[in-house]
Amino acid sequence: MALTFRQLRYFLVLADELHFGRAARRLHISQPPLSASLRQLEEELGVQLLERSSKHVALTTAGLAFQRQAQRQLEHLEESRALVRRIATSASGLVRVGFTPAMLFRQLPAALKALQASHPGIEIQLMERNSADQVEAIEAGQLDIGFIHSMPLPPSLSTLTIADEEFLCCLPQHHPLASRARLEIRDLAGEPLVMFNRSLAPHYYDRIVSLFHVADQEPSIKHEVSHWLTIVALIAHGMGVALVPRALAGSMFSNVVFLPLANTNVRHQSHCIWLTDAVDANRDLLIDSVRATCRQIPSDMRY
Numbered sequence: 177m178a179l180t181f182r183q184l185r186y187f188l189v190l191a192d193e194l195h196f197g198r199a200a201r202r203l204h205i206s207q208p209p210l211s212a213s214l215r216q217l218e219e220e221l222g223v224q225l226l227e228r229s230s231k232h233v234a235l236t237t238a239g240l241a242f243q244r245q246a247q248r249q250l251e252h253l254e255e256s257r258a259l260v261r262r263i264a265t266s267a268s269g270l271v272r273v274g275f276t277p278a279m280l281f282r283q284l285p286a287a288l289k290a291l292q293a294s295h296p297g298i299e300i301q302l303m304e305r306n307s308a309d310q311v312e313a314i315e316a317g318q319l320d321i322g323f324i325h326s327m328p329l330p331p332s333l334s335t336l337t338i339a340d341e342e343f344l345c346c347l348p349q350h351h352p353l354a355s356r357a358r359l360e361i362r363d364l365a366g367e368p369l370v371m372f373n374r375s376l377a378p379h380y381y382d383r384i385v386s387l388f389h390v391a392d393q394e395p396s397i398k399h400e401v402s403h404w405l406t407i408v409a410l411i412a413h414g415m416g417v418a419l420v421p422r423a424l425a426g427s428m429f430s431n432v433v434f435l436p437l438a439n440t441n442v443r444h445q446s447h448c449i450w451l452t453d454a455v456d457a458n459r460d461l462l463i464d465s466v467r468a469t470c471r472q473i474p475s476d477m478r479y
Contacts, residue, residue: 179220181250181253183216183217184246184250185203186203186210186213186214186217187213187242187243188250189202189203190210190233191226191239194234194235196210196233214226221242223236223238223242224236224238225238225239225242226239268298268458269297269298271298271300271320271321271456271459272301272320272321273302273303273319273321273322273323273462274309274310274313274321274324275302275304275305275322275323276304276306276324276325277304277404277405278325278403278404278421278423278424281423281427282323282338283339283470286469287465288465290465290469291461294461295458298461298462303319305322306403307322307377308327308376310449311324311449314333314449315330315332315451317451320450320456320458321462321463322449322450323338323447323449324446324447325377325380325444325445325446326379326445326446327378327379329449332451332453333449333451334449335449336448336449336463336466337445337447338446338448339421339423339444339446340443340444340445341443341444342436342444343419343420343421343440343442344419344422344425344434344436345364345417345419345434345436346419346432346434347411347417347432347433347434347435348411348414348417348431348432349430349431350414350431353435354433354435357435358435358436359435359437359438360391360437361388361390361393362391362393364417365393365396367396368398368399368415368416368417369396369397369399369416369417369419370415370417370418371397371399371401371418372402372407373401373402376402380444383442384419387419387440398416399416405424408420408427408432409429411429412429412430412431413431414431419437420434421444421446448463
């Protein structure tokens with residue numbers, strides 16, 4: 177006769193209580209079925225698991241070893257049972273997710289992993305697009321959700337802030353200013369700036385330019401690009417300097433340093449956005465996952 181999970185469960189309760197009466201009450205059975213189950217288990221294994229008398233019950237050496245193995249078996253069973261139940265009841269379908277490359281250094285990867293762990297039936301399709309294109313695609317029904325940099329949004333969209341971070345100055349590693357503890361905007365006067373093209377990110381462009389104007393400086397914009405990671409890559413090749421959100425310090429480029437800025441309070445926000453009137457249960461599960469991921473991060477580290 178093969179071992180059953182009922183026998184394992186009965187044995188583990190008895191091994192925990194070391195008293196047939198208490199174990200039977202805990203299992204909501206009478207003592208005879210418990211004693212019979214133990215005898216069958218010992219016969220099947222060919223070993224004595226318990227030393228028992230009218231006044232004494234104790235685990236044998238074999239019983240102690242079997243207790244550990246039985247516990248592992250039941251834990252594996254419960255994990256398997258929970259997994260198949262989750263799969264059977266899990267949501268399913270496709271969620272089309274827009275993102276900018278810099279979101280890979282924020283909460284997006286963790287939120288997607290958490291969603292797929294809890295709802296393996298949901299399929300995620302990632303589409304890399306700039307922020308403005310994501311807004312248009314969501315309104316046109318081509319994306320279900322987007323992860324964008326801060327910009328003016330139409331009233332049809334709902335938004336959730338996932339990052340609120342300071343700007344840092346990104347410099348080539350061997351730049352004369354790279355040894356400083358922090359910089360001021362006037363330190364960057366005349367330095368070749370790497371920036372977004374204004375048509376792609378007017379909100380960011382205007383804020384950076386305004387920082388220079390407040391410091392009575394005129395920015396020297398040398399290169400214009402369309403991705404944050406391109407900015408950092410160009411600086412790694414010594415092509416200039418830039419002001420970038422703090423999250424980019426985690427991009428792991430070599431040959432660059434990131435320094436804080438003194439006397440500035442300009443910050444950069446990133447958002448999760450979706451069409452307010454569109455009903456989509458799977459998309460809402462991803463929004464819940466994003467919220468949960470953000471809550472796990474201390475407020476002073478949300479970048």
